[in-house]
Amino acid sequence: MKLVLSQEQRELREAVRAFLNATSPLPKAREGYDPQVYARLNGELGLSGLIVPEEYGGAGAGLSELAVALEETGAALLPGPFLATAFAAIALTTPAPVSAAVPVSVSDKELMTGIAEGRVAATLDRTEVTHDGTGVSGRLAQVLSGMDADVLVVPARTGDGVRLAAVELSGPGVTRTALETLDLTRGQAEVVLDHAPARLLGPLSETGVGERLCVALAAEQLGVMRAALDAIVAYAKIRVAFGRYIGSYQGVKHKLADMHGKLEQAESIVRYAAWAADESPAELPEAAALAQAYVGRACFEVCRDHLLLYGGIGYTWEHDAHLFYKRAKADEVLLGPPRIHRARLARLLEL
Template sequence: MTTPPTSAVPTPAAASAAASAAGDPAGVDAAAAPSGGGLDLLYTDVEDALRASVRDLLTARCTPDAVVAAYDGDRSLTATLWKALAVDLGLAGLLVPEERGGAGASAREAAVVLEELGRFAAPVPFLTSAVVATTALLASMDDDLLVRLAAGERTAALVVPLSADAAGFRPVVRVQEDGTLHGRVTSVAGAVEADVLVVPVATGGGVALHAVEASAARVDHVVSLDMTRPLADVTLDGVRGELVVGADAGADAVRLALETGAALMASEQLGVAQWCLSATVGYLLERRQFGRVVGGFQAIKHRLADLYVVVESASAAARHAAVTAAEQDPDRTVAASVAQAYCSGAAVRAAEECVQLHGGIGMTWEHPAHLYLKRAKADQITFGTPGRHRALLGELVDLPA
């Protein structure tokens, strides 16, 4: 997949995103934009067409009633929906180069997909398999597993805790002299659906990545707040794996995978926030109280206006993170932490406002608002908390403690 060229545009949005992380989401001088000011943040025709295809599929197959079933233990939607996305639309291989069996797209297109998945709270392993695990495996010289992942034939999960961040992750799995792996990793996202576990292993020479068949490991499902992205504790006790990335390159592969995951998860959080804002506005334009539309009350207008600013600022931060990741811009690490520091809170605020402004119906199991609140709260601790990313930002831009 190739992206047609578009004219470069000024990007005050990028500066707005940086200011948002410091608590000023609304206004900032465009001259204060970071060095990525020359990046093109506009969506291309290809990205718009991709969005339309994904949205049409999810509208038809990913209804709130079907998603809620996951909380009753029904995971049937995940398998059918993932096949449609990964195989029929070919989205599993977006980040894999064409010469290695993939679509040859970039983080820009993957971000568009994640916006739509967030908008529908879709219970599929796109983030964990097609983004994080696949990015780690791009460092592998053996293309067999990568080709099968890109084709949607298999799914994978990087065996790290849900809260692991690129700067602070340390592997706990060890390899014995006989070549077997030993260790236990808790709260791993994507392991329940994975066919293959990509395990970071601490060695004397660094961090190596081993591919382990999920059936060979002990995968214990744990109760999580967001059951559309289930967690599991993974135990490796004398399991043998295949070395896919050597100890000289494994640490960098894991760091890049977690950083890319954090950068692109901001787009999922944006999708959550956009759905919450849209659903709330739609409801308040229909709901009547005291003889008038509820959305016409001044206090409600103020809350919606404030929420709109928050969501638009999140859009700027998420898009900047996705584009810098796609372009391998020097500011990509800063952009990823800015996006997570801001978008995590933005999604939670939008979901909380959605629940509250829907009144009584927003508190019920029947209304889908709870799906988005749970997704937003779970995402808030994924790949590093907002506080962790603010601390990282301080180090990255040389702010004093």
């Protein structure tokens, strides 16, 4: 088990952090998705191609490296389809069972190359649609970054079973409707497919994809909670109430210590889950379930207490505290509420 970042991973973290500080500081998150920032993120750092194999133009890195990048984009509350594209890349690169193995198609190669080069912003929805030979049809209630992505990756039932399909979201037969969401920094959309043209890709792996999605989301949540805690600790050192810095009050110190303890546990869980995804697949199901069962709730609790400790200013629209609170709550339920993951963990442990 490896819970400490390597030198290369630390350098990746510093590079992503410096880039986001310069191009997407926190106040910019309110402005929403900026395609120019996304293009630079991929053109200069190649983040969207981190886990794409090298033969398709990616870095061929593991989920541990992707987790490092997602932690930093989470801390910056980066708007746009980066997490959605990471989800799509995970689905495309997770190997299917040997019994269902088929050669990588031209469509797979084109899509993965486009993602790796930053030309394609993709999103993934795991709601099954129907492929009738001419196109795909179905209704997808909540597609992450559905208004910003170029391509939708979705499981489609064909006469030969279930395969992944790629649908151009700006193409015919596709109706997108922006949804009013809690998280102001990253939207969702309802997508209705009516015989929309689709490129059939490889088979969907029945194991591994969901677990890897859980780990990726937990990495973002780790970054959100770390940034929230750093912000309130800094505020507690300068805010004076009744002639004393609020950080000197016992009630505040204890709350900050509790928040720090949650962060430390979350970091260990995320590092372990990312390591398991790369090095020990047999341990991944339990590690991924634990990641969402614990980290999702811990992230929300830290962001909630971070808002409360600001006092009255934390409730104002102009302050950034509510942005962390809303991202944390949206992420907590993105892959299902924590109770679902706790139940799955209990089953895996035969409790």
